[in-house]
Amino acid sequence: MKIALSICFLIAIYSTVLGAELRVVSLHPLIGDLLRQVGGEKVEVIDLIGSNGDPHSFEPQAGDLADAEGAEIFFASGMGLENYLPKLEAILDGKSKIVEVGSTLPALEGSCDHAEEHDEHEHHHAHEVDPHWWHSVDLFRRAVTIVSKELAEARPENKSVYEENAAAYRKNLDALEKWVRRELIRIPRDQRKLATAHDAFQYFCVAYDFKSYSVQGLNREQMPDAVKLAELIATLKADRVVAIFPEKESNPKMLLSLTKDTGIRLGGELVADGRGMPSYEKMMKHNVETIVKGLSVK
Structure with missing residues (x-):
């Protein structure tokens, strides 16, 4: 035993x-x-x-x-x-x-x-x-x-x-x-212009045929100087961008000033890095719903 x-x-x-x-x-x-x-x-x-x-x-x-x-x-x-x-x-x-x-x-x-x-196989330095x-x-x-x-x-x-x-x-x-793709059909082609707090949505733009604009660079530490900010405002006006989207992790003050100077409305908050989201799928659905709401025809 x-x-x-x-x-x-x-x-x-x-x-x-x-x-x-x-x-x-x-x-x-x-x-x-x-x-x-x-x-x-x-x-x-x-x-x-x-x-x-x-x-x-x-x-x-x-x-x-x-x-x-x-x-x-x-x-x-x-x-x-x-x-x-x-x-x-x-x-x-x-x-x-x-x-x-x-x-x-x-x-x-x-x-x-x-x-x-x-x-x-090509190697790049951080944020290039x-x-x-x-x-x-x-x-x-x-x-x-x-x-x-x-x-x-x-x-x-x-x-x-x-x-x-x-x-x-x-x-x-x-x-x-x-x-x-089905949801994004609701946004007219001429309004597929995604203006965001920092340059985090280029892959989204390439995949789903948007043009990208960002206030900051590839990370949140890169802030534009007065000249570049003025150029951005001019570009947003010329391209008739209808909304600019803040991020949950970013300070919205600069974006609020941009909306005052351009007449562009402030969209809902996007999630750039998955922070605070229970899953990848939830993040993508949140972002797409927010973008559609901000850019689709009223």
């Missing part, structure tokens, strides 16, 4: 080790959602940045890394957004892998109406390319495959689970893409 119990105990331990969850770290609110969708119950996701963290200013502290003890992979959004990654890599010293999900996705640089794609690739549903769908492959490489025994979860999530994103 004792021998039988010992064997059962050893089998239980062995099974636990084989089925041990893969611990991974998310360095971006939307990447955390993506990891949970693909990993399911086979992955433990540690959100170092949290649902309300700002990817532009976040940098892991000692306490954060203590919370991530035992994590095998750190997932970043990439494209230069997390400029602290070299420092993090040195701290991890090979104990954990760092994956930049967006590093092999086609990148955009410059303003939306004449943005260019860059070769996937627009790192907000998740505003294209197609690119987020491609990121699903990237994440699935990375998880399967870490836990080959769970490959089929990751692939099934990825396939199911891609179907959800297919439906989301169709919904986005």
Whole structure:
């Protein structure tokens, strides 16, 4: 009886080790959602940045890394957004892998109406390319495959689970893409002009045929001088832009002054980085509904 119990105990331990969850770290609110969708119950996701963290200013502290003890992979959004990654890599010293999900996705640089794609192997310094690739549903769908492959490489025994979860999530994103395009039809072509607080929606513009205008640059620290602001106001007036959209994370005072000087109405708040949203799909639906409401014919 004792021998039988010992064997059962050893089998239980062995099974636990084989089925041990893969611990991974998310360095971006939307990447955390993506990891949970693909990993399911086979992955433990540690959100170092949290649902309300700002990817532009976040940098892991000692306490954060203590919370991530035992994590095998750190997932970043990439494209230069997390400029602290070299420092993090040195701290991890090979104990954990760092994956930049967006590093092999086609990148955009410059303003939306004449943005260019860059070769996937070309490297850029932080913020020379627009790192907000998740505003294209197609690119987020491609990121699903990237994440699935990375998880399967870490836990080959769970490959089929990751692939099934990825396939199911891609179907959800297919439906989301169709919904986005159907909703945007309500905006006349000549009003597809998206003026925003900072330059975070170029991928959205390229994907859905909008022209982009932004008060700030690729990050919220880049503020225009008086000359550039005057040029922007002149452009908005000349192009008959009907609304300008603030972001939940930005100070709306400058945008309010712009609306007074131009007669352009202030639209609803957009979400640039997924902060405060329960999922990627919720963020996209919120943004599209807000844009449609602000730009569609009254």
